[in-house]
Amino acid sequence: MAVTRRIVVGGVLAAASLLVTACGGGQIGQSGGGDVNKKSMVLIPGVAAEPFYISMQCGAEAEAKAKGYELKTQAPAKFDASQQTPIVTGVLANKPGAVLIAPTDDKAMAGPMKQLKDAGIKVVEVDTKLQDTSVALSSISSNNEQGGQLAADTLAKLVGAKSGSVLVLNTKAGTSTTDAREKGFAEQIKKYPNIKYIGQQYTEDDAAQAASKVTATLSSNPDLIGVFATNLNTGEGAATGLRTAGRTGQVNLVGFDASPKEVDGLKDGSFQALIAQDPATIGKLGVDQADDALNGKTPTREIPTNLVAITKADMDKNSQYFYKSSCSG
Structure with a gap:
């Protein structure tokens, strides 16, 4: 534009x-x-x-x-x-x-x-x-429960046969979209017996809280192999928490959304996958x-509306799903 x-x-x-x-x-x-x-x-x-x-x-x-x-x-x-x-x-x-x-x-x-x-x-x-x-009169949104299922499948593929626990970082209780994402994730992850779901934690849509909850979870669950962050702020915060703990790339981070910072994180390895909306x-x-x-x-x-799982390997062909920081350009 x-x-x-x-x-x-x-x-x-x-x-x-x-x-x-x-x-x-x-x-x-x-x-x-x-x-x-x-x-x-x-x-x-x-x-x-x-x-x-x-x-x-x-x-x-x-x-x-x-x-x-x-x-x-x-x-x-x-x-x-x-x-x-x-x-x-x-x-x-x-x-x-x-x-x-x-x-x-x-x-x-x-x-x-x-x-x-x-x-x-x-x-x-x-x-x-x-x-x-x-x-x-009308409600237009991503199929968020399906998005949570897609996140679970994507995380399971990244983990492979490795065993360990996974965490969901949600935003605020009562947010229809992110609650549906957690629900879909929780149901779908049951299909993978090598992965233990340890539940969700709320971040109040605050990146700093997301970072601190990731580091605290790493202390109490040293077998943590995956995090699903249900929106942009929790994803960016989770990436910070893993970086602080020196666990970037060792714990697979799947984010929801494709903000400029998250896309940069996918490029540099802070995120292993993004579930992008439209x-x-x-x-x-x-x-x-x-x-x-x-x-x-x-x-x-x-x-x-559509959702797509994006990894570093296929990010160029899915660039139309990257979010904007302004309507110019």
Whole structure:
């Protein structure tokens, strides 16, 4: 994408919440009260400045522009319902025609998102989703349980006949995507009798916590031969923990996502494999489903998107799955 984009982060209703001004220009929602602005959409990712969500934003922006919509992106500083909720409230006051949102908690965000729906705003879930299926018209995400299974199979292939224990690093309890990844992994790894699954640990989506939990697990489980990190931050933190312990390459690290840092880690051997999503397509399809809803068509309720396992040997042919740090270039 050749157009340079500037992301500016600022407050919506609370100082802890950030505003990302995307490359579309103009103001969100041209109508003050009453009817929604049917040519306006807002994307509310799970967190600001994360390559997965930036890639999603790039896909959404390009599709919105092609379909004649103004799309703005507003994101919290942290993946946290207490920071995402005031953003939803601020968006509600502007009455856009549709909101694409990655709820940061599958229960806590139900109330705020239902307010959008009750105001006549079309709600589409991208990446994560609520337990309550009555709020959003469509949910677009990777098949995360299948992604966890793919991670287990990939880790087992890397380990081969060697025996030992494996750990899953999850993010926050109540995050629909990563919980599904752990579930798929836990079920699939049972097929490999030489591998002992010692369970999951939560990192609060913090790389430093992921690093410390890896080093602590190495102390209590010296037979550790594998780690599956369920998202970008836990993966980067796990790589740091293994590096600190001098176990890089000895403990096979399978990460979820393909951020620039993770791709670099795959190149230098910090990661042995990545399970990559297709966030740009998730953003594109989110706009398409919102467009259908705004034009009286029935959106597709559930849409799964592709996942691919990438190793150093095949990373060049899978480079289209690498995430972006900006929408330029």
